[in-house]
Amino acid sequence: DTEVTQTPKHLVMGMTNKKSLKCEQHMGHRAMYWYKQKAKKPPELMFVYSYEKLSINESVPSRFSPECPNSSLLNLHLHALQPEDSALYLCASSQVPTGSGGAFGEQYFGPGTRLTVT
Amino acid sequence: GESVGLHLPTLSVQEGDNSIINCAYSNSASDYFIWYKQESGKGPQFIIDIRSNMDKRQGQRVTVLLNKTVKHLSLQIAATQPGDSAVYFCAEKFGNNDMRFGAGTRLTVKP
Numbered sequence: 001d002t003e004v005t006q007t008p009k010h011l012v013m014g015m016t017n018k019k020s021l022k023c024e025q026h027m028g029h030r031a032m033y034w035y036k037q038k039a040k041k042p043p044e045l046m047f048v049y050s051y052e053k054l055s056i057n058e059s060v061p062s063r064f065s066p067e068c069p070n071s072s073l074l075n076l077h078l079h080a081l082q083p084e085d086s087a088l089y090l091c092a093s094s095q096v097p098t099g100s101g102g103a104f105g106e107q108y109f110g111p112g113t114r115l116t117v118t
Numbered sequence: 119g120e121s122v123g124l125h126l127p128t129l130s131v132q133e134g135d136n137s138i139i140n141c142a143y144s145n146s147a148s149d150y151f152i153w154y155k156q157e158s159g160k161g162p163q164f165i166i167d168i169r170s171n172m173d174k175r176q177g178q179r180v181t182v183l184l185n186k187t188v189k190h191l192s193l194q195i196a197a198t199q200p201g202d203s204a205v206y207f208c209a210e211k212f213g214n215n216d217m218r219f220g221a222g223t224r225l226t227v228k229p
Contacts, residue, residue: 004161042207042219043162090161106152109161
């Protein structure tokens, strides 16, 4: 199984709502990532988890809260978002390269959650 | 600041021709480079990677070339097919803590 699944596929939420995005992989990968992608732009790294611990937070606002409950699951909790947060949110996973203290091996991406904040 | 960029935002080729997608990078500390393909409505898909101690790597119909002297990366696709139509991103990693994607090139294959 080389698939990364993400739910929901689409999400519309108001600025006062609380919602969560979910990501799952069963490839035994110990690094998982959240990216944000605006239309016609490249993915931008948000968070990296390595061995279920947050290793990178790219100065993401606190209204985005990641969680890695186990080695297969990655969540992104959303609260009090702004309309400019509307984007495609991509999850990815990879092996942690041997001898590396960090992550960024060959990444497998999910299809993303298309988020619209109204 | 240092960044990853692409020379051409769009590329149109005839089916069967070879395609070359270019990428310029400016971080001399980058040690790992990846090419991704992203089709409409999908997440990026890994195509090929190369480490900074190499200058060429070949896959099935794809070749990545790395020229560290001029900080240039290219992706060559042989015998381009309609299914190759997508946006192609290069990405660079430096150290253990950062990976950046380039702006992307849209490849359109004409039948």
